[in-house]
Amino acid sequence: MAFYEVYSHPVLVRYRSSVCTKATLFLVVVLCLTYIAPLLVAYRSQGFWIKRNIYEEQPVVRFQYQTLLVAATSLQGDYVAWSTFPHLNNMLGSNLRIPAVSVRTEKFTFTTN
Structure with a gap:
């Protein structure tokens, strides 16, 4: 047995919100912690490349x-x-x-x- 479409009505649902919300603030904080914080840590710990490195050792000599x-x-x-x-x-x-x-x-x- 076949079914026939008698009536159809498209449902349109729109959700609106302002830009200044807790979700937007959370997204900005997560992006800063993900991208900017590691860059600051790498920059503050002698940069990205070692410019100068010194290692000294005093030997123990026994006669x-x-x-x-x-x-x-x-x-x-x-x-x-x-x-x-x-x-x-x-x-x-x-x-x-x-x-x-x-x-x-x-x-x-x-x-x-």
Whole structure:
């Protein structure tokens, strides 16, 4: 069975509001927080590109009281040597010379500007 259109009437609904509303204020605040706030944060934190970067580090140096002394005695390759390592001193044989060594350590403090 077919239906026939007997009467039709278009419905036109219009909603109107002023520009100064809470919804407009909310939209402006959200847009500012979304776009302008990150730009201000990036600009205030040294800009968008690093212009100058300095990194300084002070090493910790500890003297271990270990040394090796090798001295050339001629141009033909003769040498004398001494070290604080007993096994190396045994291997040097006739080239071993025992020096008088004194050691002093000082503590330095560095300040940065």
